[in-house]
Amino acid sequence: MRTFLFLLITIAFLFGESWMLFIVASIAVFLYLHNFYFRKLxxxxxxxxxxxxxxLxxxxxxxxxxxxxxxxxxxVKGALSISFDDCIEPTTYPFIKNRSFxxxxxxxxxxxxxxxxxxxxxxAIKRGVSRIYRLxxxxxxxxxxxxxxxNYNEIIKKKKLVYPLRKFLHNIENKPVLLHGYQETSSSLFYDPMQPIGTREYVNGDSFQHINWKxxxxxxxxxxKVFPNNGARTWLFVLNISDGHSINRDLEELISFTAYLIEQAVKENIAFAFAINVRTHGDIPYFYLSEGExxxxxxxxxxxxxxLSFHTFPLPHLFMLKDIxxxxxxxxxxxxVGESAIQTDRILLSFKRKNSTIFKLDTINGQGVMKEWKQYQIEKQA
Incomplete structure (x- = not known):
């Protein structure tokens, strides 16, 4: 364009066409301002x-x-373009779905x-984490x-976290807590003598030192004196996301059932810890949430x-159980929660010998079923 305008200005000057010279010069000034604007934009x-x-x-x-x-x-007349993960979908603006974005x-x-x-x-349409990757x-x-x-080339610090669905579980078995601890339970062999919660009429067999004289x-x-029943009822969730060398195809179902159990633990004021065999970099090489409530x-x-996703790198389940x-x-x-093998069942047996009650959660035809784990399952698999 600059070359073409230079030729026109030369021709207009040689032939003395002042009107043409004015028009071409005006166009040249406009193009200069145009280019200057876009260089500074x-x-x-x-x-x-x-x-x-x-x-969410x-x-x-x-x-x-x-x-x-x-x-x-x-x-003016610009266009803003952004890309983010597809666990959320815009409701007002049109969008294009490109693979998982x-x-x-x-x-x-x-x-x-x-x-x-x-x-x-x-x-929010499904569980996951959505980040903006292009702006x-x-x-x-x-x-x-x-x-x-x-282009904005730095990492964008905005993130949307979509919690998993909670799906109801069948055949949940409740066993009485018989271990000593400091959590209130509906039934236990133990109580806290330092925190009386009331009184009742004396009956034969009551300890003389527990009489409230006032x-x-x-x-x-x-x-x-009446004391609250105390015991230990902390839960440990162990989620195995792998099935052999690949991710469990029922991962979404297992996550939803685990989320339901976590919700129940919170409702009943039960402390819990959580371990997932996802490879991480740190002192603990897998996802681990220490005890809390x-x-x-x-x-x-x-x-x-x-x-969690199907692109997550799993850690061998056996390695995680051995570390715990x-x-x-x-x-x-x-x-x-999830698949187990003979080697992992042997470690579960070791926990059972330490007075842990073990439950196993599986999916059957899309339904979550949790039953008490039995020692004979090792012999059955063998």
Whole structure:
């Protein structure tokens, strides 16, 4: 274009065509300003990359909130393009699904010294973690001869975490807790003598040292202190995501049933620990959540479950069980989820000999079934 305009200016000057010289010179000035604008476009244009984590359940709504600040030249007739994981889907803007990613294109403009907020509403459709992997603003040249693409090359710190579905389990067996501990239970052989919760009328056989003399004087009858039943009922969830050398094809079902059990543990104020044979880099080479209880513990466990996928690198299940056994940790109840082999069952037998009650969770025709693990299963498999 520059060469062509130079030839026109030369011709207009040689033939003395002032009107042609004026038009061509005007076009040249316009092209110069056009090129200058697109060379400077994007300078002092910022993306607010504040850290953000949103936790969601399946079938709940949320939104991406993207904030831009433009302190440079105005951006007009641009297009914002982003890509993120497909566990969420936009509800307002059209999108393209490319393998496991969602691509969205939105018209974009930002005047000088303007802060622009772009909201992309979405619906959580399945368990998982969604991150933004591509963020760019494209502005086309006025003559369609090209475009300026402004890419954000840093890691975007916004993340959406979709918790797993909770699916009901069948044949859940409840056994009385017979181990000493400090958690309240409905039935136990043990109690906490330091925390009486009331009194009752004295009966033969009550310990003399448990008589409440003040209450007895007030009631004019001997009154015995009542103590809460205490025991150890901590659960250990052991999730095996592998089946042989590959990921278990029923992984989603196993995750949903495990999530249901975690929900039940929280409702009943039961402390639990959690181990998953996913390869990690650290002192503990697999996913491990130490003992805890309550909503914060549930949140941590659900986050672990949300991060699992069929592209996860599993650690040999046997190696994880041996490591837990080596640490000599005691759990009154162990719930094993997923496939097991003769070698792993032998380690479960070792836990059973340490007074642990072991349950095994399997899927049968899409239904979750949990039954007490029996020693004879080793002989049966052998």
């Amino acid at each position: 994007g300078e002092k244009f910022y993306f607010d990359n504040n850290k953000e984590l949103t936790r 359940n399946v079938d709940t709504e949320g939104e991406w909130l993207l904030t831009f600040v433009n302190e440079g030249y105005p951006i 969602i691509e969205v294109n939105i018209p974009f403009k930002a005047w000088t010294n303007e802060q622009v907020e772009v909201r992309i509403p979405f619906l 760019e603003v494209k502005v086309h040249h006025l003559f369609g001869s090209g475009a300026v693409v402004l 209450a007895s004087a007030r009631m004019q009858k001997l009154q015995t 309550g909503k914060i513990q549930r949140q941590k466990a659900f986050e672990m479950l949300s991060m 056994e080596k640490k000599d940790m005691s759990f009154p109840i162990i719930i094993h």
